Amino acid sequence: DAGVIQSPRHEVTEMGQEVTLRCKPISGHDYLFWYRQTMMRGLELLIYFNNNVPIDDSGMPEDRFSAKMPNASFSTLKIQPSEPRDSAVYFCASSITGGNQPQHFGDGTRLSIL
Amino acid sequence: QKEVEQNSGPLSVPEGAIASLNCTYSDRGSQSFFWYRQYSGKSPELIMSIYSNGDKEDGRFTAQLNKASQYVSLLIRDSQPSDSATYLCAVNAGSARQLTFGSGTQLTVLP
Numbered sequence: 001d002a003g004v005i006q007s008p009r010h011e012v013t014e015m016g017q018e019v020t021l022r023c024k025p026i027s028g029h030d031y032l033f034w035y036r037q038t039m040m041r042g043l044e045l046l047i048y049f050n051n052n053v054p055i056d057d058s059g060m061p062e063d064r065f066s067a068k069m070p071n072a073s074f075s076t077l078k079i080q081p082s083e084p085r086d087s088a089v090y091f092c093a094s095s096i097t098g099g100n101q102p103q104h105f106g107d108g109t110r111l112s113i114l
Numbered sequence: 115q116k117e118v119e120q121n122s123g124p125l126s127v128p129e130g131a132i133a134s135l136n137c138t139y140s141d142r143g144s145q146s147f148f149w150y151r152q153y154s155g156k157s158p159e160l161i162m163s164i165y166s167n168g169d170k171e172d173g174r175f176t177a178q179l180n181k182a183s184q185y186v187s188l189l190i191r192d193s194q195p196s197d198s199a200t201y202l203c204a205v206n207a208g209s210a211r212q213l214t215f216g217s218g219t220q221l222t223v224l225p
Binding site: 050100 | 218
């Protein structure tokens with residue numbers, strides 16, 4: 001089975017540009033999570049969805065960040081306008097409901113804002 | 115106060131030794147506990163999950179959970195250089211689906 005698929009793997013862009021990160025969860029998984037990882041702050045949960053509906057976006061740092069999940073197989077995380085302090089690795093993870101199921105991570109997008 | 119605490123390390127052990135990684139958590143309602151391994155430049159990879167008090171073994175890995183003391187540990191027997199990575203402890207509290215991650219312990223296994 002295919003795992004969580006993220007694109008792009010690397011993104012380098014200039015400050016002020018719009019950045020869109022993409023994620024395809026594991027088929028059948030109804031929870032999707034967006035994380036950001038930096039050396040200083042570790043792994044931080046930004047937002048998560050259940051059945052395409054945002055449940056908790058309290059981790060989204062600013063209004064410049066937005067996330068959508070238009071269907072069960074696709075989600076985007078958008079940063080507009082981007083700033084150098086947004087540079088980090090962004091991970092998408094998915095899990096299935098029922099019991100205490102673990103989350104499975106994608107390979108991440110390494111974002112550099114110049 | 116951080117909700118999930120881990121010693122950041124680095125922890126160094128010789129090849130063949132037992133590596134012991136520890137994690138404490140603050141929410142007594144926590145029900146699910148996970149250990150993820152993260153190689154440098156890679157994504158977290160699930161290696162163990164544990165839900166009830168006691169030990170759970172999987173190959174060279176043993177997870178230990180003590181809810182009364184609010185700690186969970188990971189033992190790696192016969193450590194190999196390929197085990198060198200950062201190990202993340204993650205805790206899920208009650209019905210919430212989000213995991214709270216510790217800051218990770220960097221393990222180095224010396225050949």
